[in-house]
Amino acid sequence: MRALRQSLLSLVGIGLLAGAGTAHGGSGFDISQLPNLGDASSQIFSPREEARIGKDIVRQIRDAGLMLEDPDVEEYIQSVGQHLAAHSSRPGEHYRFFIMRSDGINAFALPGGYIGINAGLILAADTEAELAGVMAHEIAHVTQRHIARQMDAMRGSGLATVGAMIAAVLVASQTGNSDAAMAGALSAQALQMQRQINYTRAHEYEADRVGIRILTEAGFDPQGMVRFFEKLHRQTQHTAGAAMPEYLRTHPLTSSRITEARNRADEADGEHRDSSRRFYLIRERINAQMAARGQRELVRLNPARSPLELDFTHQLERYQQALVHQFRSRHEQAAHIFSQLANASPDIISYHLGWAENLVSQDKMEEAQEVYERAARLFPNNETLMESYARSLLDMNEIGAALKVLERLVERPGVQPRHHRLMARAHSEMGRQAESHYHMAGFHLEQGNIFAALTQMQLAFAQPQIDPRAERRFEQRMAQLRREWEMLPQEVRRAQDPRPRNPERD
Template sequence: MLKRTRSLVCICLAAALSTPTTYANSLDLPDIGTAAGGTLTIDQELIFGDAYMRMLRASSPIVNDPVINAYIDSLGHRLVANANDVKTPFHFFMIRDRNINAFAFFGGYVALHSGLFLHARTESELASVVAHEIAHVTQRHLARSMEEQARRSPATMAALAAGLLLSIASPQAGMAAITAATAGNMQSQINYTRSNEKEADRFGIATLAKAGFEVQAMPRFFGRLADQYRYASKPPPMLLTHPLPEDRITDSRARAQAYPPMRIMPSIDYHLTRARIVARYANIDGQAAMSWFERTQKKASPDIAASFDYGRALVHLDNKRLSEAEPLLTKLLQQDPGNPFYLDAMSDLYIEKKEPQKAVDMLTNALKRNPQNTVLTINYANALLEANKFEDAVRLLQRYTHDYPEDINGWHLLAKGNHDLGINDEELAARAEILALQANWNKAIQLYTEASKIADLGSLQQARYDARIDQLMIQRDRFMALQ
């Protein structure tokens, strides 16, 4: 794992090399046992993962961008479909942070920092990081490490879990809690973590190959990062928690060479996502973003030229230079009329031009061709609201939030739609769901209580609110018990 939100420090891999034939035909894994099953059940891991994620939503700059989320989700699940031992659902998300980093935790949650996209030059390089994180989850390394700590200290699993939970909200406090609970043999813990890293690398590169990515991307990315930051006084967090010594790079290179070389065309979706991140989530101004597009395009394949025009269009759009954004987006849509990246941006442009009905018409046609696309659906709902078609928007968003209850975008738009319609109780209920997703249980319960008081006495609506209050109280109590 590239970064741990806990005290288990990722130490460098020091594995002895095997022959290329061994790499290709067998994972050749160390025997580190499967005792994690006796420590935490899968259901317990899901509970912990849900709790961690709620805390992260409240404390970290998570990017709730439907276009980026759709891409990350697609990439992640392509890898999951080719991974071994998948026992949990997976959830992929991005944190706005220029540091190169990624981490995974209980329940199949995998976080990618926006800075990772700035340094991964190809989709396969990004996939190599994601595949490594997936392996940490599928092989239940966190549960195994907790068990190892418990064996070497008087700490209970509850104390360890509480420290892990605390470490996400307050890393220093969490690490102190875990250290106090696990004052044991640190060398043994380091060795155990090395075994986890060895296993994650091996499973990760096998997953890359099965999913059709370029396996050479893993050692190439590792090697470039090691060279770039070899003499840096302040290396990125990834290299502090996950060092890249030469033997680890050599090991991954040997494994990659066991697979036949593949020529993979550049992924336009990856480069469109990368351009969107540079334009909106790299913490640089529009001029700096434009300079990045110009420099990078000079060295890039002509196959991804559209991604640079897309990035430029976003910079123009975000700086209200609509007359410069529109011809770029028009050209891109003519080349690829159903592309959700372009449709999303053009929808925003129409809304900025105070022409939301054009966005509604465009997205109506796009959804006929791709009715299940979440990017188009959430944009359509937003366009309906901007066109003052509040009832249509609310009906759509009620279905959307039912299907995607963890998407905060849907709840925000539903709250807005009900506000515009003057339906106060439903607005309160939607706002309560956002608070619950951020572990703000008491405030969520308060808003639902207010909604229940507004609803007609004895109505189905009031009964629904009251039932949801009961559910939230159970969730709150379970959440607090973890601490």
């Protein structure tokens, strides 16, 4: 059972240390002899199939309540991730970054360009360059098609089986319910995974090499990746037994790998940044949020190795106080501190958001709207602000104004499923049930559940008096969904369609 679980963890590339071979590396390993592991001709699954698997795994993670769904944090991690990805060898690839609500130090790449980062890893990073180094490493796993190669070991498994097995192990790694997850994986024919997955050691060296290049070209200090490696390596030396994270017990770093990364970082040219104020604000937000949920003790997270001004360090202390008040529902105290911070530093959106959201929690809707409108003039295209503002407008029954904001959100690339759900709510409250079902179809489409999306479109067409322009739009979406449905393998259709089996329908 342990061997099966380790193989599955290796498959999804959990952590930047993934790979059983890394435990035995020596100084004689010559990175120049690495094959081109990113050769797309080696793919067993097509990019469309990989994306489908990845989307389904992310949906299962979200449904299990393991994802940290905080719009401010999500917007930040997306912005850093997309900036890094734009400097990769595959800038047009589909990338989605998300945060796991876990205190453990971990990160992983999934099929289809989905990259997860544990909240604990962000808290363990002293600088933004350290976080970016981990993310660049995981992006490299995607660009080099490492996951597709590892999935070669599952050649006989189907799409739904692959997604179920990977999701089961990820959920187990966060909940500790490994026995149940392993039983589920075994029932999904996971015995095929017991043989050792090849290339993992070479994948890690290549991901380091490619990741440092991405990090450097994106303008981050490449030493950030090295520092984080060294930090984790020190943890293996000073921690033992049950206290050591399973990630480090299973896949320790080697000195040769750290040396190789350091040498490459030393050769990098250009101007590099180490951190930003935004990184420290987001880190404090995660810190306070997880402490409020009882997942960890609230800690002092002062900027380290950073040229940030002393005044901002003091602001971080006040920001932490405001967040603690907010997450413990002391909204009046929180709003007071946020208002002082926003007036002192109007260029920091987190202060405006905190001020407005805590005013909403006090039902001071008019004051909140003033803060939102002021912030919207300062940050007209910020996704987190638009979503928060739209929610407050819906709460104030300003449905028309909310729809205008939401329409801008759903037209943006990388739209989140919850944005479609907000649109569905707005249209429902206006009595536009057909439009509400149309956007719920968009919600399910973004999550990869084509059958549920088709069901919503059928409900949309069943509504009376559909506007002719809307009907054309509905027909286009229905045609798109039918094409998507026809392209799904039968096993995926059976997994999504709960109705009794009908051979003609399948």
